[in-house]
Ligand SMILES: Nc1nc2c(ncn2[C@@H]2O[C@H](COP(=O)(O)OP(=O)(O)OP(=O)(O)O)[C@@H](O)[C@H]2O)c(=O)[nH]1
């Protein structure tokens with residue numbers, strides 16, 4: 001996946017623990033992110049302090065230790081588990097003599113090397129440029145950083161040599177293109193709904209096994225590897241349930257702790273697909289001690305995206321790695337599976353089937369003229385077979401989705 005595999009970059013990870021988050025778990029994740037970016041995490045240093053040092057993020061004593069460590073083990077990269085200002089990066093690089101990247105640059109770099117779809121590429125380039133723009137000021141020479149390696153890859157590379165104005169124009173153009181792609185995607189998902197397609201989306205932390213599960217259930221052949229952010233672009237495949245119905249199974253981008261805010265939007269737009277699904281599978285790696293926390297993060301993100309009303313099924317994957325069932329976190333109605341061995345998959349399919357909504361209902365309605373909002377809803381989410389003006393309102397024969405039936409109940413005639 002990476003051009004320069006022969007000479008892996010050797011990195012020292014630096015955790016500046018300013019409190020307010022689980023620094024140890026975050027560092028463990030930084031380790032995996034580093035590996036996924038194709039570098040070798042060689043060691044880690046942690047410093048607890050109330051806030052970042054303005055000049056070098058860590059204190060001056062620690063900075064000296066870092067420099068000594070880098071020289072002693074001939075490392076070529078420092079990875080800070082936070083966001084660094086341009087000044088900090090400049091100072092750290094000058095003092096240590098090696099390149100410094102922060103968590104955001106690292107994640108952006110992984111994204112840049114993984115994005116396949118047009119939207120994925122647009123989103124990554126936009127996030128990279130937005131991150132870079134405020135960091136360009138008077139650093140003309142530093143653009144020579146773009147020689148290769150982590151923090152330097154990406155679709156934007158060639159463009160970065162031009163001036164800020166050019167970058168701003170590019171940002172505007174990317175934003176407009178992304179808007180178009182998003183509109184198009186919403187249209188498709190609306191059409192699927194209208195056509196009565198039931199969609200089932202998988203969400204969860206990166207590396208939980210979503211793509212492996214997709215492959216096990218549908219034979220999709222989606223890449224699934226032991227690396228973070230293996231999947232960036234949502235894929236959809238037909239899935240046949242034991243009862244005979246066919247639903248659409250959607251694989252989504254994995255979540256990560258402390259997501260750089262530049263990427264939140266990119267995530268959101270891909271997760272929106274999940275948000276619109278009829279049923280959501282919240283997949284986690286049951287062998288990880290973090291599993292319950294991961295399930296919670298995904299769940300609260302889903303409710304932020306407005307899917308509180310949809311069935312969310314917790315799925316505990318990788319149960320084959322836990323010899324003693326007692327060690328699996330107890331989560332109410334969770335389904336236990338192993339995407340690898342196939343254990344529990346029938347149970348999962350059955351659970352999906354049990355959660356299928358009633359199909360859309362065909363009704364006759366007399367809708368007062370004042371309810372034009374509801375009429376628009378019916379046209380948008382259902383379909384109108386015939387309509388007629390009467391003096392008491394619209395007389396409609398329509399197929400309506402079940403979630404509209406409540407609001408419409410008092411107008412239904414038959
Ligand atoms: N032992 C075991 N390993 C599994 C199981 N399911 C997935 N894996 C492994 O976990 C790793 C990650 O699997 P993926 O399917 O790529 O995970 P993902 O959730 O799609 O990850 P992202 O695309 O990064 O979000 C791979 O090495 C899989 O082989 C399982 O049930 N048991």
Ligand SMILES: [Mg+2]
Pocket residue numbers: 210211212223224230231251
């Ligand atoms: Mg995946």
